Amino acid sequence: MMQVVIATKNKGKAKDFEALFNPFGIDVVTMFDVAPDMEIEETGTTFEENAILKAQTLANELNTLVIADDSGLIVDALGGEPGVYSARYAGDHDDEANIVKVLQKLEGVPTEERTARFMCALAIAGPNVETKTVFGTCEGVIVEEKRGTNGFGYDPIFFVPQLDRAMAELTPSEKAAISHRGNAIRKLSELLPTLLQK
Numbered sequence: 001m002m003q004v005v006i007a008t009k010n011k012g013k014a015k016d017f018e019a020l021f022n023p024f025g026i027d028v029v030t031m032f033d034v035a036p037d038m039e040i041e042e043t044g045t046t047f048e049e050n051a052i053l054k055a056q057t058l059a060n061e062l063n064t065l066v067i068a069d070d071s072g073l074i075v076d077a078l079g080g081e082p083g084v085y086s087a088r089y090a091g092d093h094d095d096e097a098n099i100v101k102v103l104q105k106l107e108g109v110p111t112e113e114r115t116a117r118f119m120c121a122l123a124i125a126g127p128n129v130e131t132k133t134v135f136g137t138c139e140g141v142i143v144e145e146k147r148g149t150n151g152f153g154y155d156p157i158f159f160v161p162q163l164d165r166a167m168a169e170l171t172p173s174e175k176a177a178i179s180h181r182g183n184a185i186r187k188l189s190e191l192l193p194t195l196l197q198k
C-alpha cells in the first residue's frame with residue numbers, strides 16, 4: 001500500500017489525514033511510527049515557518065518525502081489569537097483549557113462579532129525536492145458552549161455556518177470535505193504528481 005509520512009504527533013490531526021488519504025488507498029504514517037522520540041521545537045512565528053521546520057527536520061532524519069501541518073484558530077475579536085500558539089494557548093496541548101480560555105475571553109461578545117477561521121499551512125519537503133508550502137482556511141463562528149465530540153482541539157466551539165453544525169458534530173469525512181486541512185491538501189495534491197516525478 002502507498003503511504004505518506006506526516007511530521008505530526010497530534011493524534012487528532014493524524015485522524016484528519018487518514019480521512020483525507022485512506023479513500024485514495026494511501027496509508028498515513030506519523031512520528032509515532034517512525035520517530036517517536038524526536039521532538040521538533042516550533043520556534044517559528046508563522047504557520048508557514050513552523051510547517052517548513054517540521055517537514056524539513058523529519059525529511060532530513062528519514063531521507064524521505066514528508067508532509068507537515070502547522071495550523072491554528074484565528075479569532076477576529078481576539079486580534080487573531082490564539083493563532084500560531086493555538087496548541088499552547090492555556091496549557092501545553094490541553095484542549096479543554098484552551099477552549100475555556102477562548103470562551104472566557106469572548107464572554108459578552110455578540111454572535112456577529114464571534115467570527116473566526118482555522119488556518120492550515122502544509123509543507124512538503126524531501127531529499128530531491130524544493131520545499132513547497134500550501135495553505136487552507138475554513139470560516140466559522142465561535143459558539144458559547146461546546147457541541148459534539150468528534151475531532152480535536154477547538155472543534156467543539158467552532159460552528160460551521162455552511163453546514164449548520166459545529167466542527168465536532170461532523171463525521172471525519174464531512175470535516176475533510178470543508179476543513180482548512182482538507183482545503184490545503186487539495187491544493188497540495190495538485191503539486192504532488194510533479195513533486196513525485198523528481
Ligand SMILES: O=c1[nH]c(=O)c2ncn([C@@H]3O[C@H](COP(=O)(O)OP(=O)(O)OP(=O)(O)O)[C@@H](O)[C@H]3O)c2[nH]1
Nearest residue numbers: 008009010069070071072073086087152153154155
Ligand atoms: O479544533 C481544531 N480543529 C482543527 O482541525 C485544528 N487544527 C489545528 N487546531 C489547533 O491548532 C493547534 C495546532 O498546533 P500545531 O500545528 O503545532 O500542531 P500540534 O502541536 O497539535 O501537533 P504537531 O503536528 O505539531 O505535532 C492544535 O493543537 C489545535 O489546538 C485545530 N483545532
Ligand SMILES: [Mg+2]
Nearest residue numbers: 010042070087
Ligand atoms: Mg505543534
